[in-house]
Amino acid sequence: AQGTSLIQFDSWQIQNINRSGKSSIRKVVFHNMKPIDTLYLDSTAKPTSELYKSLIDLDVMELPGQLDIFEPELYNCDELFASTGALVYVIDSQDEYLASIENLLHIINYVYALNKNINVEVLIHKMDGSSEDFKMDTQRDIRSRITTELANYGSEEILVNFHVTSIFDHTIYEAFSKIVQRLIIEYGALENICDMLMEATSLDKVYLFDINSKIYIATDSSANSLQTYEACAEFIDVNTDLIGLYEEDDNETEDVNGYEPTKGGEDTGENSALALRTTRCFSELQNGTALVYYKAIRGLGLVAIVRTNGDFQTCKPVIDHNLLMFKRALERIWERERIEPSYE
Numbered sequence: 001a002q003g004t005s006l007i008q009f010d011s012w013q014i015q016n017i018n019r020s021g022k023s024s025i026r027k028v029v030f031h032n033m034k035p036i037d038t039l040y041l042d043s044t045a046k047p048t049s050e051l052y053k054s055l056i057d058l059d060v061m062e063l064p065g066q067l068d069i070f071e072p073e074l075y076n077c078d079e080l081f082a083s084t085g086a087l088v089y090v091i092d093s094q095d096e097y098l099a100s101i102e103n104l105l106h107i108i109n110y111v112y113a114l115n116k117n118i119n120v121e122v123l124i125h126k127m128d129g130s131s132e133d134f135k136m137d138t139q140r141d142i143r144s145r146i147t148t149e150l151a152n153y154g155s156e157e158i159l160v161n162f163h164v165t166s167i168f169d170h171t172i173y174e175a176f177s178k179i180v181q182r183l184i185i186e187y188g189a190l191e192n193i194c195d196m197l198m199e200a201t202s203l204d205k206v207y208l209f210d211i212n213s214k215i216y217i218a219t220d221s222s223a224n225s226l227q228t229y230e231a232c233a234e235f236i237d238v239n240t241d242l243i244g245l246y247e248e249d250d251n252e253t254e255d256v257n258g259y260e261p262t263k264g265g266e267d268t269g270e271n272s273a274l275a276l277r278t279t280r281c282f283s284e285l286q287n288g289t290a291l292v293y294y295k296a297i298r299g300l301g302l303v304a305i306v307r308t309n310g311d312f313q314t315c316k317p318v319i320d321h322n323l324l325m326f327k328r329a330l331e332r333i334w335e336r337e338r339i340e341p342s343y344e
């Protein structure tokens with residue numbers, strides 16, 4: 001990843017032995033396929049490349065396991081790997097994985113010689129349906145084999161990130177969120193504005209989601225838990241379904257769940273169009289907090305957990321104002337930093 005754009009045009013490779021779950025991951029994360037439907041996926045015979053355009057533009061390429069990835073007839077692998085932001089390697093934890101690890105080490109050494117900036121991300125995948133002990137042992141074994149072998153090759157400077165994943169829970173989204181965040185050079189600025197929003201609004205947690213994929217491209221610096229992520233991601237699903245029922249076109253104002261559109265003061269005049277294009281929803285919870293969803297820019301949505309002490313009505317104007325400020329900050333970062341990706 002080069003340049004200083006908020007949105008980095010990047011690509012990653014999903015590569016491994018056949019049937020490890022690469023297509024399933026791509027379909028579940030980027031096409032909203034139900035995990036159970038991946039049972040019927042055909043094996044991918046050719047490399048596939050797909051472009052996902054939102055605030056972050058990503059070129060996701062899947063390399064089928066049965067192919068020799070260094071096959072020159074398929075593509076120019078030197079050129080490809082030299083410009084790739086992340087190499088995502090999927091290891092099927094339910095299968096015999098020693099050959100897969102050997103294959104990975106071969107790929108890492110090849111790719112790293114071409115591109116020292118590449119992020120190597122290993123998914124220890126299909127970690128579901130097994131006991132906690134099995135999960136721990138498998139994870140430890142795979143990690144230690146890879147790091148020991150890299151040290152034996154004299155390549156210990158290569159940093160490998162490990163993620164324990166399954167398409168049947170939110171771990172796959174968590175992993176891809178981390179993978180994508182590492183590709184965003186301005187992640188620090190995004191985290192900063194999330195922290196500022198937290199401070200100004202009595203929030204417990206903030207996520208900036210890519211709405212379609214449910215990858216969070218930023219969050220505040222407080223501790224993150226999978227349960228919090230799950231609650232916020234599910235809130236997006238519920239609200240996008242609801243908004244779909246109400247929304248006729250993008251320029252209309254919605255009033256979902258009784259949340260009034262912003263009126264008056266700061267939000268009128270030249271910024272009113274911005275405010276009107278915004279969709280906000282909330283849900284009050286019984287524990288004195290509320291979930292707030294706010295449609296931001298370029299396919300992004302912000303979900304926050306607000307401490308209301310049971311009085312959401314009083315908090316609403318502050319939340320409303322601060323969320324609008326957040327969106328403006330986001331727009332400024334986007335305008336200042338973006339570099340238009342160029343595609344052939």
Ligand code: GDP
Pocket residue numbers: 017018019020021022023024025035037038039040041042043044065125126127128129165166167168
């Ligand atoms: P590919 O050849 O690497 O693209 O593998 P596929 O995506 O075609 O997946 C092979 C099989 O693994 C399918 O039957 C999927 O349903 C299954 N699979 C994928 N991900 C998971 C997972 O996280 N857990 C389990 N248990 N099965 C999975």
